Amino acid sequence: MKMRLLVLTFLWCSSYLFAQDYFPKNDGVKSKNNNYTAFTNAKIYVTPTQIIENGTLLIQNGKVVQAGKTVMVPKNTVTIDLSGKSIYPSFIDIYSDFGIEKPKRPSRSGRTASYEPTREGFYWNDHIMPEKNGITEFKYDTKKAKELLEAGFGVVNSHLQDGIARGTGVLIALNTDGTDANRVLDDKSAQYFSFERSVIKNQSYPTSLMGTTALLRQMYSDMSWYAQGKSETKDRSLEALIANKNLVQIFEAKDKGNDLLADKIGDANGIQYAIVAGGDEYENIADIKATGAQYILPLNFPDAYDVANPYQAGYVSLEDMRYWNQAPLTPKMMADNGISFSFTIHDSKSSAKFKENIMKAITYGLSKTKALEALTTVPAAILGKSSKIGSLQTGSYANFLITSGDIFEKNTTLYENWVQGSKTIVNDINLKDIRGDYSLNTDGTAFAISITGEASKPKVDIKQDTVKLKAKISFANDWLDVSFSTDEGKKIYRMTGLVTTTDELSGRLILPNGKEGNFKATKTKSFEDKEKDEKEKKTPKIMPITYPNIGYGYTSIPQQETILFKNATVWTSEDAGVLKNTDVLVKNGKITKIGTNLNGGSAKVIDATGKHLTAGIIDEHTHIALLDVNEAGQNSSAEVTMEDVVNIEDMNIYRNLAGGVTSGQLLHGSANPIGGRSAIIKLKWGESAKNMIYDNSPKFIKFALGENVKQSNWGSFSRFPQTRMGVEQVYINYFQRGKEYDALKKSGKSYRYDEEMEVIAEILNGERFISCHSYVQSEINMLMKVADKFNFRINTFTHILEGYKVADKMKEHGVGASTFSDWWAYKYEVNDAIPYNAAIMHSQGITVAINSDDREMSRRLNQEAGKIVKYGGVSEEEAWKMVTINPAKLLHLDDRTGSIxxxxxxxxxxxxxxxxxxxxxxxxxxxxxxxxxxxEKDKLQREAIAKERNELITMMLLEKEGGKPTQKPSKKDKEEFNCDSL
Incomplete structure (x- = not known):
């Protein structure tokens, strides 16, 4: 009792520790409390790797004075004996919105898209808001703080989670007894970025990931330009970026691919972001490591799917099943690869789920030391606050947890969370642990009682012989209440008692007949729960990761082989034509010999007798393998590039390979007259995006004419242009501006780097080629005339379904054509399309290719080429060239591919x-x-996929049977892009 009074006295006085010392004292004569508090005989984790057995932690004025085996305890010290208990540093969450109201999307009606900024004196894009400061939005949230404290957190780093450039964060100690004068540890702790638009701003640009990426590139370029004093106007956003450039920079990516994209932006600007991960980084761990970034990792592992219904089970893709099975690997794989990471409760369903997922990661192989580092020393290091938080080193804040034992064990109790020397009681430290097995004899009947669960929230099972009875238990303030019933609920027993010892439970008993008496339950076995613990600690079977990690992914990335094809019919797509009974030797990724009776040495020999060997099909116009297709926020998006949004997991890559396609130009859509830059890739299934994109890739950009760019079919009435005449004026305006920009740049005078104008200048200088979406002959003529006016030529008209009307003029201009074989009448502007279009243009000497623009047609471009033989009498060899060497010529790749x-x-x-x-x-x-x-391998993969699905379904069914939470299966239809996808 004396000790409790001392502690209460200390806590009452400690509130005065946080009054600022220069404030006047108008509330009486009080002296500052300089008492110490010593926590003795505890297992102390000074850091995750510095552990003291039976040590003492000495604190004073909210700081750690010393932690050690032998600590000199001053006379004015309150001593608390923690024998058998552990002390850990309190946790840190560096990605939070604690105390900052979540922005709400305003209700809007009608056509409200804005193409102009709404703010004056700030950056031209409303989604760039680095001038925002978390501290100005912050209000301490006592209710949320209680939840975080009970989860073990002592410090959170909070910010306004809205927009692309989000401003600065605020570092808060969860000291509910204090004030903002002491719990605000840093009012500009970090600067934040994301790929997400603001929910409260309505400026239309950007509408896509590639637009956001381009905007960030331009923002950093403008920041550098502004810092040199070149701007004639004030920009508070750029000034904020400059002022905050030396802060910790945190980027919310939330996906393994976006992680790399964010790091690419940072590298280009000399910035090393700390990256908020997505949890799927295990799939691409080598590239993640290569970023050199520190990661902030949410622990939001998915629940198993309820696959009891076989029809609903069919909705769940193998990719999603694997993610459930493999996601908890991410922390272990990061640790194994030397990647520094911290945990965040951000995106977790609850604090209880967060703790559960930490322990799940541990069952998947993450060490407890690394788990503790991810909650303490690593987040402190990311923020540059290691001397103050994250450990119990001398001088750090007295932020620590008192637990009953190992904090990562399921049955460990968290008693107290101290922040800046201020105590929050989570569970009564003097709580008696009544868990265990007991025998009870009453009214001539024997009962077996088993008390399990958490010490503070016990559960009870009662059996009469082998029959399990319906029972309830409550335990608070040392008072125990138990009731149970027998004879199918007809007889009810009620027991109440004050627990003074855990060796036996005793008290008053009310029998079913109403008579009162006493009961005594004697402990027969201490609580261990070993069986359940062992079951939960056992690492589940983890399915192997493939490349990519979806159905039909490979266990290893295909490697170059030396292969000799024997006796094939070889379609060269060259002047040599079609060669019968010919051998082709492949070595080091190249075609090394073509002839008869070739000797390949140790090469793998493939008998191609009766078979046909061709160059791989090249699709000049496709939208597969993309995360976005249109940046529709402006009438020109020349600054964006499809290389930023290559989707290496698109199943259409594999399907295209099955259809003989080996290369493709991934084009921007046709939402605007000037679209984005292309990505030209080889369909290397399982490789990274950078390894798919052609090295030294030719530079292309998508332009568009017709219905889409004037927004005929998607109802916008606020963005210019609205007519075909307006489209022409857009081109003239941009090329004139590009000409003036290029002239200024070449003059040697100072100029503002404009990525959009850089691309336009490349077109004017013949360094970038236009592939233009087109239908109507009048517009085809118009664009050729605009190009002639500015002294360059259009490279390719794609679709070009009225090309047969102007083939002579196209030949004169020097433009190629990439068209459909026989599409027509699918919208008004293709009413004049005919299947003889390709043959007529070919007859005029135009380089003609057949493209898909469609993920389904691209799998059978060989058949589309065959149609040209029928419609127009083009020879088989010339028709085949339309899907091999001709698209290679249009893409300026014919020196590398497109023929044998x-x-x-x-x-x-x-x-x-x-x-x-x-x-x-x-x-x-x-x-x-x-x-x-x-x-042949494809057949084996189909069998393997069916087997793996069945195995994963069985594992999920066992999860459900074990009482684990499950989620309802839902069909996830992946969007298949085409030109006008928005």
């Missing part, structure tokens, strides 16, 4: 039949000499 010629890339397809036949199947598709599709 010695020295060219080994992008090859072995067909089972005549390649223009509807019966032909790709048996093998090679890219750079590696087999990326094999029809």
């Amino acid at each position: 010629k010695e020295g060219k890339d080994a992008d090859l397809v072995l067909w089972s039949d005549h390649p223009l036949s509807v019966y032909a199947k790709s048996e093998k598709t090679l890219v750079d000499g590696a087999v990326y599709f094999d029809i």
Whole structure:
């Protein structure tokens, strides 16, 4: 009792520790409390790796004085004996919105998209708000603080989670007894960024990930320019960026691909972000490590799916099933690869789920030391606050937890969370642990009682012989109440008692007949829960990661092979034509020899007798393998590039390989007259985006004409242009501006770098080529005239369904054509389309390619080429060139691919039949000499996928049977992009 009074006295006085010392004292004569508090005989985790057994923690004035085995305890010290208990540093969450109201999307009606900024004196884009400061939005939230304190957190780093550039954060100690004068540890703790638009701002740009990326690039360029004093106007946003450039920079990416994109932006500007991860980084761990970034990792592992219904189970993709199975690997794999990471409760369903997922990560192999580091020393280091928080080193804040034992064990109780020397009681430290097995004899009947669960929230099972009875228990303030019933609920027993010892439970008993008496339950076994613990600690079977990590992914990335194709019918797509009974040798990713009776040495020999070997199909116009297709926020998006949004997990890559496609131009859509820059890729299934994109890739950009760009079909009445006449004026305006920009740049005078104008200048200088979406002959003529006016030429008209009307003028201009074989009448402006279009343009000497613009058609471009033989009498060889060497010429890649010629890339397809036949199947598709599709391997993969799905479904069913939470299956239809997808 004396000790309790001393502690209460200390706590009452400690509130005065936080009054600022220069304030006048108008509330009486009080002296400052300089008492010490010593916590003795505890297991102390000074840091995750510095552990003191039976040590003493000495604190004073909210700070750690010393932690050690032998600590000199001053006379004016309150001593608290923590024998058998542990002390840990309190946790830190550096990605929070604590105390800052979540922005709400305003209600809007009608056409409200804004193409102009709404603010004056700030950056031109409303989603760039670095001038925002978390401290101005902050209000201490006592209710939320209680929840965080009970979860073990002592410090949170909070910010306004809205917009692309979000401003600065505020570092808060969760000291509910204090005031903002002492609990605000840093009012500008970090600067924050994301790929997400503001929910409260309505400026239309950007509408896509690639637009956001381009905006960030331009923002940093403008920041540098503004810092040099070149601007004639004030920009408070850029001034804030400059002022905050030396703060910790935190970027919310939330996806393994976006992690790399954020790091790429940072690298280009000399910034190393701390990156908020997505939890799927285990799939791409080598590239994640290569960023050199520190990561902030949410622990929001998915629940198993309820797959009891076989029809609903069919909704769940193998990708999602694997993610449930594999996601808890991320912390372990990061630790194993030396990647520094901290945990955040951000995006967790609850604090209880957060703790559960930490322990799940530990069962997947994460060490407890690394788990503790991720909650303490690492977040402190990321923020540059290691001397103050995250440990119990001398001089740090007295932020610590008192627990009954190992904090990462399920049955450990968190008693107290001290922040800046101020105590929050989570569970009574003097709580008696009544868990265990007891025997009870009453009214001539024997009962077996088992008390389990948490010490503060026990559960009870009572059996009569082997029959389990319905029972209830409550335990608070040492008072125990238990009731149970027998005879199918007809007889009810009620027991109440004050617990003085845990060796036996005793008190008053009321029998079913109403008589009162006493009961005594004697402990027969201490609580261990070993069986359940062992079951939970056992690492589940983890499915192997594939490349990419979805169905039909490979266990390893295909490697180049030395292969000799024997006795094939070889379609060269060169002047040599079609060669019968010919051998082709592939080595080091190149076609090295073509001839007969070749000796390949140790090469793998493939008998191609009766089969056809061709160059890989090249799709000049496709929208597969993309995360976005249109940046529709402005009438020009020349600053964006599809290389930023290559989707390496698009199943259409694999399907295209199965259709003999080896290369494709991933084009921006047709939402605006000037679209984005292209990504030209090789379909290397399982590789990273950077390894798919052609090295030294030719530079292309998408332009568009017609209905889409004047917004005929998507109802915008606020963005220019609205007519075909307006489209022409957009081009003239941009090319004139680009001409003036280029002239200024070449003059050597000072100029503001404008990525959009840089691209326009590249077009004018012949360094970037235009592939233009087109239909109506009048507009085709118009754009050629605009190009002539500015002294450059259009490279390719794509779609070009009225090309047959102006083929002579196209030939004169020097433009190529990439068209459909026989599409027509799918919208008004294609009413005049005819299937003889390609043949007519070809007859005029135009380089003609057949493209898909469609993820389904791209899988059968060989058949689309075959149609050209029928419609117009084009020869088989010339028709085949329309999907091989001709698109290669249009893409300026014909020196590297598109035909079978010695020295060219080994992008090859072995067909089972005549390649223009509807019966032909790709048996093998090679890219750079590696087999990326094999029809026999495909059969094995189908079997493996079915087996893996069944195994994962069984594991999920067991989860459900074990009482674990599950989620309802839902069908997730992935959007398949085309030109006008928004």
